[in-house]
Amino acid sequence: MTKISACVLAAALLAATALVWPEPAMADDVQDARQLVEKARWAFENFMADKDLGPGVRSLVKRAKGVLIYPQVLKGAFIWGISGGSGAMLAYDNKTGKWGGPAFYTIGEASFGLQIGGEASEVILVALTDRGVASLLSTSAKLGADVGIAVGPVGAGAEAATANLSADIVSYSRSKGLYAGISLEGAVVAVRGGLNKAYYGKEVTPTAILVQHEVTNPQAAGLIGAVSKAAGK
Numbered sequence: 642m643t644k645i646s647a648c649v650l651a652a653a654l655l656a657a658t659a660l661v662w663p664e665p666a667m668a669d670d671v672q673d674a675r676q677l678v679e680k681a682r683w684a685f686e687n688f689m690a691d692k693d694l695g696p697g698v699r700s701l702v703k704r705a706k707g708v709l710i711y712p713q714v715l716k717g718a719f720i721w722g723i724s725g726g727s728g729a730m731l732a733y734d735n736k737t738g739k740w741g742g743p744a745f746y747t748i749g750e751a752s753f754g755l756q757i758g759g760e761a762s763e764v765i766l767v768a769l770t771d772r773g774v775a776s777l778l779s780t781s782a783k784l785g786a787d788v789g790i791a792v793g794p795v796g797a798g799a800e801a802a803t804a805n806l807s808a809d810i811v812s813y814s815r816s817k818g819l820y821a822g823i824s825l826e827g828a829v830v831a832v833r834g835g836l837n838k839a840y841y842g843k844e845v846t847p848t849a850i851l852v853q854h855e856v857t858n859p860q861a862a863g864l865i866g867a868v869s870k871a872a873g874k
Contacts, residue, residue, distance in 0.1 A: 670839030673727075675860055677836070678743060680712035681729040682864040684763040687815065689871055694813055697793050698765065701811055702872045707732040707768035707851070709777060709830070710864075711748055714764045714814070725749035726764070727833060729861075731868050732774055732851035738874060740865050741854050744847040745836035746777070748828055762816040764825070767793070773809035777830060778847045784810065785826035792824060 685708075688698045702708060711728035729743035748764070768774045776788035784790040791808035812825050838844050841856040849855040 667839055670835050674745060674836045674840035677712065677727055677745065678729055678840075678861050678864050681710040681743070682867050684712040685710050685765065685864070685867050685871070687763060688765055688813060689867075691815060694793075694815060698767070698813055699871055701767045701769065701793065701806070702868065703874070704769055705733065705767045705872060706771060707774040707777060708868055709746060709766040709768070711764040711766075714748060714762050715760070727836070728764070728766075729864065730777060730847070730851065731865060732768075733872070733874065734852075734854070737854075740869050740872070741857075742851050743840075743861055743864060744850040745833040745840065746847075747831050747833055748825070749831075760816055762814045764812065764814045766790075766825075766830075767811045767813075768809065769806070769811060770809045774851075776809065778851065781829055781831040784812075784828045784830065790825060 689695050691698075707730060709728050709730040711726045714726035726748055728746050728748065730746060731740045731742040733740050766777075768777060773788055776782040779787075782788055789809040791806060791811050793806070793811045793813045832847055834844070837847070837850065840858055841850070843856070845856055
């Protein structure tokens with residue numbers, strides 16, 4: 642076999658192998674996306690079961706047009722405080738009467754001031770308006786600037802208090818099973834295109850996932866079922 646023929650054969654074998662086995666990065670992204678969907682379901686159920694947060698969250702979810710769940714948002718540094726995490730979003734379709742998704746996102750912010758140690762919180766963003774959903778469909782959105790956001794009410798009277806909320810998006814957060822009350826003003830929500838591609842097997846936008854329903858994944862049935870049950874729709 643000539644040297645050129647050997648090179649051609651080697652290239653062909655590499656191409657064939659790539660078709661059979663996904664690249665490690667893609668395989669990792671698929672696993673990460675699936676785990677994120679399951680963790681989002683657990684986090685959502687934690688909010689529903691929380692005696693202080695549950696009433697307010699349930700009341701808002703019944704009015705929601707979209708729900709973005711971050712199972713773990715990490716915060717901690719020494720002088721620079723940096724927080725971030727990945728989440729899964731579902732959107733409600735008034736025409737079909739069904740929830741669709743998920744689409745994947747990050748959230749991040751940087752803050753100044755002395756911060757010792759770290760903090761992990763579950764965060765849920767409830768989009769109450771079309772503007773709230775539309776802002777999250779874009780490549781990135783700055784909360785409080787591109788779209789209005791408010792911290793949801795908790796405790797006694799929380800359910801009644803939600804009726805007066807007019808923000809596009811309402812946020813709730815829990816840390817170690819307790820209400821965290823984190824303000825997300827200034828945080829940036831951005832699309833995780835790599836996870837969307839891995840989960841659905843092709844390049845796909847949040848609009849294609851959540852509005853046009855071009856793709857679905859049966860693995861998300863548990864998350865969709867939990868949100869649908871809580872919303873009563």
